[in-house]
Amino acid sequence: xxxxxxxxxxxxxxxxxxxxxxxxxxxxxxxxxxxxxxxxxxxxxxxxxxxxxxxxxxxxxxxxxxxxxxxxxxxxxxxxxxxxxxxxxxxxxxxxxxxxxxxxxxxxxxxxxxxxxxxxxxxxxxxxxxxxxxxxxxxxxxxxxxxxxxxxxxxxxxxxxxxxxxxxxxxxxxxxxxxxxxxxxxxxxxxxxxxxxxxxxxxxxxxxxxxxxxxxxxxxxxxxxxxxxxxxxxxxxxxxxxxxxxxxxxxxxxxxxxxxxxxxxxxxxxxxxxxxxxxxxxxxxxxxxxxxxxxxxxxxxxxxxxxxxxxxxxxxx
Amino acid sequence: xxxxxxxxxxxxxxxxxxxxxxxxxxxxxxxxxxxxxxxxxxxxxxxxxxxxxxxxxxxxxxxxxxxxxxxxxxxxxxxxxxxxxxxxxxxxxxxxxxxxxxxxxxxxxxxxxxxxxxxxxxxxxxxxxxxxxxxxxxxxxxxxxxxxxxxxxxxxxxxxxxxxxxxxxxxxxxxxxxxxxxxxxxxxxxxxxxxxxxxxxxxxxxxxxxxxxxxxxxxxxxxxxxxxxxxxxxxxxxxxxxxxxxxxxxxxxxxxxxxxxxxxxxxxxxxxxxxxxxxxxxxxxxxxxxxxxxxxxxxxxxxxxxxxxxxxxxxxxxxxxxxxxxxxxxxxxxxxxxxxxxxxxxxxxxxxxxxxxxxxxxx
Numbered sequence: 001x002x003x004x005x006x007x008x009x010x011x012x013x014x015x016x017x018x019x020x021x022x023x024x025x026x027x028x029x030x031x032x033x034x035x036x037x038x039x040x041x042x043x044x045x046x047x048x049x050x051x052x053x054x055x056x057x058x059x060x061x062x063x064x065x066x067x068x069x070x071x072x073x074x075x076x077x078x079x080x081x082x083x084x085x086x087x088x089x090x091x092x093x094x095x096x097x098x099x100x101x102x103x104x105x106x107x108x109x110x111x112x113x114x115x116x117x118x119x120x121x122x123x124x125x126x127x128x129x130x131x132x133x134x135x136x137x138x139x140x141x142x143x144x145x146x147x148x149x150x151x152x153x154x155x156x157x158x159x160x161x162x163x164x165x166x167x168x169x170x171x172x173x174x175x176x177x178x179x180x181x182x183x184x185x186x187x188x189x190x191x192x193x194x195x196x197x198x199x200x201x202x203x204x205x206x207x208x209x210x211x212x213x214x215x216x217x218x219x220x221x222x223x224x225x226x227x228x229x230x231x232x233x234x235x236x237x238x239x240x241x242x243x244x245x246x247x248x249x250x251x252x253x254x255x256x257x258x259x260x261x262x263x264x265x266x267x268x269x270x271x272x273x274x275x276x277x278x279x280x281x282x283x284x285x286x287x288x289x290x291x292x293x294x295x296x297x298x299x300x301x302x303x304x305x306x307x308x309x310x311x312x313x314x315x316x317x
Numbered sequence: 318x319x320x321x322x323x324x325x326x327x328x329x330x331x332x333x334x335x336x337x338x339x340x341x342x343x344x345x346x347x348x349x350x351x352x353x354x355x356x357x358x359x360x361x362x363x364x365x366x367x368x369x370x371x372x373x374x375x376x377x378x379x380x381x382x383x384x385x386x387x388x389x390x391x392x393x394x395x396x397x398x399x400x401x402x403x404x405x406x407x408x409x410x411x412x413x414x415x416x417x418x419x420x421x422x423x424x425x426x427x428x429x430x431x432x433x434x435x436x437x438x439x440x441x442x443x444x445x446x447x448x449x450x451x452x453x454x455x456x457x458x459x460x461x462x463x464x465x466x467x468x469x470x471x472x473x474x475x476x477x478x479x480x481x482x483x484x485x486x487x488x489x490x491x492x493x494x495x496x497x498x499x500x501x502x503x504x505x506x507x508x509x510x511x512x513x514x515x516x517x518x519x520x521x522x523x524x525x526x527x528x529x530x531x532x533x534x535x536x537x538x539x540x541x542x543x544x545x546x547x548x549x550x551x552x553x554x555x556x557x558x559x560x561x562x563x564x565x566x567x568x569x570x571x572x573x574x575x576x577x578x579x580x581x582x583x584x585x586x587x588x589x590x591x592x593x594x595x596x597x598x599x600x601x602x603x604x605x606x607x608x609x610x611x612x613x614x615x616x617x618x619x620x621x622x623x624x625x626x627x628x629x630x631x632x633x634x635x636x637x638x639x640x641x642x643x644x645x646x647x648x649x650x651x652x653x654x655x656x657x658x659x660x661x662x663x664x665x666x667x668x669x670x671x672x673x674x675x676x677x678x679x680x
Contacts, residue, residue, distance in 0.1 A: 072503065075499060075501045080499035082499065086495040087491055088345070088491065095345075102338070104500050117326065121324060149325075179324070
């Protein structure tokens with residue numbers, strides 16, 4: 001499978017500040033989550049991919065187009081939803097989407113028809129005829145999303161699409177992203193700080209820190225724990241039950257949810273030992289499932305490691 | 318769920334070429350600008366002078382055809398007085414060769430009513446020495462130039478001031494840059510799109526009425542052969558529009574690109590336009606007073622070299638100088654300084670705009 005984005009040694013300097021520091025990255029079809037703390041270089045990376053900023057050095061291709069030379073071709077095939085509010089005062093919601101369609105090259109009448117169709121898809125009702133300055137944050141997010149997909153791009157870059165949305169709208173937007181990916185075979189780069197969003201829709205995760213790619217792996221691989229570990233829900237966290245497990249050389253951790261995370265040497269012997277200890281301690285097992293890594297802990301560990309390396313580099317320099 | 322909800326459907330049709338996408342920016346900007354009641358009133362007011370100039374075309378057309386009974390009685394009296402004052406040979410010529418002398422009648426009218434304007438004096442002299450078709454061409458050009466120069470030249474100040482200053486500043490404030498530049502739109506297309514918004518309105522109040530006046534003038538003529546002697550007038554109108562549009566819109570857009578607040582851009586535009594002209598007028602008045610002349614002073618004082626060079630301070634004056642050349646009432650050697658100033662203003666303005674519209678992408 002060909003990567004959609006392939007970047008080699010990408011560097012972007014803003015005067016004395018290095019925003020992107022030798023990025024090597026391949027993004028495959030599917031939904032990719034782009035994570036990173038503030039100032040990690042996410043926005044610079046997105047602008048570089050869109051051809052909006054001139055890169056200092058490096059090469060790459062985006063959807064088969066050359067990174068620095070084919071900016072317009074790249075932007076023709078990409079739908080970009082920026083984090084910031086961007087609208088033209090005086091226009092209504094449908095006019096903004098229609099304008100975006102016209103800028104992308106849709107014929108006038110067909111662009112208007114398509115704008116209405118996409119606003120229906122985004123669950124935007126009669127409020128589409130109101131001036132956009134009067135919109136709530138959620139409505140503006142919907143209009144931005146509609147403007148990003150109105151020209152049917154192959155690849156979507158969504159920058160903080162769920163920020164400012166209530167839980168219901170957030171769920172609906174993530175569902176729309178899923179529909180685009182599964183039914184319309186779109187690929188998505190989702191830049192966000194909201195880790196549960198990544199956990200719920202993404203296939204791949206890229207973590208950026210200090211202008212470098214620190215992690216680029218499929219989410220399934222990240223979720224899988226190397227040592228056999230299970231998460232067990234019991235009717236009461238019994239101390240005798242935990243002590244029995246620990247005496248059998250099993251590692252036990254009590255989670256915030258009250259469940260126990262138990263790690264052993266092999267999955268078969270681990271479940272056997274668990275059932276036996278529960279029977280002896282007279283504890284009722286309510287749930288038993290293989291444990292997964294927490295994306296939050298992976299993110300925190302990766303960023304901490306990156307910061308430590310950066311500090312060491314400064315000290316050495 | 319609405320009954321027409323189709324879910325997400327892919328788009329299979331062909332996209333239009335990138336060469337025309339700048340027009341999307343222009344057309345949306347035009348439709349936004351025309352929502353303003355102020356702009357609508359200005360457009361209405363800007364068409365009123367056409368009636369006055371239409372009357373001018375009518376009377377001059379009739380005078381050239383020798384139908385002096387169409388002229389108001391006061392004008393007929395002026396013509397009679399002027400002819401009576403002429404030297405004997407010239408007077409006889411007018412009375413004997415009725416048709417050929419009509420241009421002399423028009424020249425007489427012009428000299429009687431526009432004594433203070435040297436350009437009109439030169440026009441009248443030209444009419445006296447030329448033939449009828451040249452006379453028609455010269456008169457039409459003069460009418461067009463005065464239409465561009467006086468009512469519409471001032472109307473542009475207000476029209477550009479109402480439309481252009483918000484065009485880029487509004488995009489900076491609302492971060493609409495991302496909406497444009499995340500599409501296959503470059504800086505040149507963006508600038509072209511923005512440029513044609515005020516340019517279209519200027520054309521609506523200058524080019525369109527001027528062309529309408531030209532058509533009116535042709536229809537008022539005895540036959541369509543007048544087109545052969547006046548074919549260059551529409552071209553001069555188009556070139557005159559370019560001279561008017563390019564520097565004014567460039568400067569106004571430059572001010573717009575320098576601030577997020579369109580009112581500051583509007584203020585800067587009016588200040589730039591009026592202060593430069595006021596400075597020049599101050600020089601003219603001071604010269605007139607020093608020479609002990611009465612106010613209103615003779616317009617030919619503006620033709621003096623030590624006064625004329627200060628005219629470069631005024632955008633309005635420079636545009637007038639170049640339009641004088643475009644309509645054939647001065648030579649390039651008279652207008653080159655004004656032309657150079659206009660080119661410089663335009664180049665600097667465009668360079669500033671390019672820099673300013675790149676900067677939001679740098680952060």
